Amino acid sequence: MVSGKTVLMTGAAGFLGSHLCDWFIDRKFQVMAVDNLLTGSKRNIAHLTKNKNFKFLNHNISQPLKVIGPVDYVLHFASPASPVDYMNHPIATMEAGAYGTQNSLEIAKLKESVFLLASTSEVYGDPLVHPQKEDYWGNVNPHGLRSIYDEAKRFAEAMTFAYGRQYKMDVKIARIFNTYGPRMQIKDGRVVPNFIDQILHHRPLTVYGNGKQTRSFCYVDDLIDGITRLLFSNLPGPVNIGNPREFTILEFASLIKKLYNPKAKIVFKPLPQDDPKQRRPDITLARQKLGWEPKVPLEQGIKLTMDWFRNNI
Ligand code: UDP
Secondary structure: OOOOOEEEEEOOOOHHHHHHHHHHHHOOOEEEEEEOOOOOOHHHHHHHOOOOOEEEEEOOOOOOOOOOOOOOEEEEOOOOOOHHHHHHOHHHHHHHHHHHHHHHHHHHHHHOOEEEEEEEHHHHEOOOOOOEOOOOOOEOOOOOOOHHHHHHHHHHHHHHHHHHHHHOOOEEEEEEOOEEOOOOOOOOOOHHHHHHHHHHOOOOEEEEOOOOOEEEOEEHHHHHHHHHHHHOOOOOOOEEEOOOOEEEHHHHHHHHHHHHOOOOOEEEEOOOOOOOOOOOEOOHHHHHHHOOOOOOOHHHHHHHHHHHHHHHO
């Protein structure tokens, strides 16, 4: 890892993209931040715009991009990522996974950059193997409501390795599991911002289905640590980056209730189509090859996130 190098970050105004921009700016990298602000927000990067090492370009990476000057690292994070967002933008989501990935790879090929793809636990679909290890191929509905995201990311993984093999490029794939923290959009429909919004506005917590489906939540700082370790490693992946502490959604709702408002009601709402029944990363590979594991306990991460939302909505 060398300061002064140039990073091209797609999805730079998004939740994870903006935290990665901070990480690189803090370490004196030059950051070319690309985002078309479809689901990202300029607010997430407003504090960086005066920094001389930071350049923002309003561009949809699903269209080709000509870049002047050297680029040492390309990180492709542009995509709607919450189920509500990607279902609102089905075609744009598929384009970001397909053309966006290829256009980012083309830049990396031309500039001889290291390339990192933000993939997802959604490539495992509604997994029949538990916990999920990287060698599991998944159980994905190829045309259901979630397919636009799942299949786009599966295509993106295949395309990334196709470029890696054909052009002998240094490519890496991170499979990101549920992540939460400051700068999520309060209205993106995901369970963490929904529960926080509901607590802050004294509304009942909405649990979908019977709440027995499981998720494992990783705090954003841990996630960024895992991604950057992968970027500067010699591991291509794919590698799971997530927190293996697993909760049923009902347990998670009960924990939030206990911590923030024991009087809060829990109401049950219909389960969305193809909602995965279980999800938990096996992070043995990341532990062994990257020396990485998450450190922030959920209770602490939720408090940090809750405090941020209190001041920012
Ligand atoms: N969920 C819920 N209540 C909400 C929002 C989500 O019970 O208000 C459930 C959702 O059905 C899923 C889990 O929480 O089982 C995580 O959903 P999220 O949208 O955060 O992300 P996903 O892991 O499904 O991509």
